[in-house]
Amino acid sequence: MAKITSVAVQMDHVSGINIAGDSTFAMSLEAQNRGYKLFHYTPDRLAMRDGKVFAVVEPMELRDEKGNHFTLGQPERIDLSTMDVVLLRQDPPFDMAYITSTHLLERIHPKTLVVNDPAWVRNSPEKIFVTEFADLMPPTLITKDGDEIARFRQEMGDIILKPLYGNGGAGVFHSSKDDRNFTSLLEMFGQMYREPYIAQAYLPAVRKGDKRIILIDGEPVGAINRVPAETDSRSNMHVGGRAEATELTAREMEICARIGPALRERGFILVGIDVIGDYMTEINVTSPTGIREVKNFGGADIAALMWDAIEKKRA
DSSP, rough: OOOOOEEEEEESSSEEEEEETOHHHHHHHHHHHHTOOEEEEOGEEEETTTEEEEEEEEEEEESOOOEEEEEEEEOOOEGGGGGEEEEEEEOOOOHHHHHHHHHHHHHHTSSSEEEEEEHHTTTTHHHHHHHGGGGOOOOOEEOHHHHHHHHHHHHHEEEEEEETOOTTTTOOOOOOTTTTTTTHHHHHHHOOOOSSSEEOOOGGGGOOOOOEOOOEETTTEEEEEEEOTTOOOOOOOOGGGGGEEEOOOHHHHHEEEEEEHHHHHHHOOOOEEEEETEEEEEOSSEEEEEEEEHHTTTTTOOOHHHHHHHHHOOO
């Protein structure tokens, strides 16, 4: 068995995270508890020279103490291929900087196991990968053509309009059929985004929650329901959504069973899907969240399950 001793974490800087709900922190803390040596670096410290991939890393020690959660050692430049595992965990947006980092990390994978597989992360954007399962989704349109979006809204009534490569609920708008701001909204999107947008039929079931389901190696292991605030259409917790305990329905188990083989084929160890009512809206493969919330509500220790899966893959 190929034993894991060293783990490098490519992430947004550890000083800026909220440990109460940060999945990367939970995953890294579990790695530390297993005796792995942790190294921290941000994506801008990644480099490739003459085909070799390097990063300026800092040894990292973690503590589950708010306001005193980390210590970083002296920076050193290392060949990332000397690491056993690299966690690809910086938050989107899924822009060219993000894509470039997947190209670089692809050079060291799978000798150094990158989680998730960087090539498949690059080829599976959250809001596009999910369209491979169109029958599990609400009616969905991807375009930058304003006339197409207007026709879609006329047909659907209320719609959700959001950037195709955004994250965390940023830029998500609920536009009703008689919304007089709709034209201005399209103008604003046209000025802000070069890429197409995504429009989906509005699902009233979102008022009861947007469920985040976590899968390890294609199998569901836990879920949390995120209920939007009365004044918002978004359920993301950092914009006021409320987390609550939940169980998986028969429909949600059916969705997981349908997508599981595709996740395994792509080498996705950790994935988070979003389900509203009976419909899946996203498959999150970049830096899925929800691990700590599931455990806080009495669910599985998903960080431990993830490292069990990584150890098995490294065997």
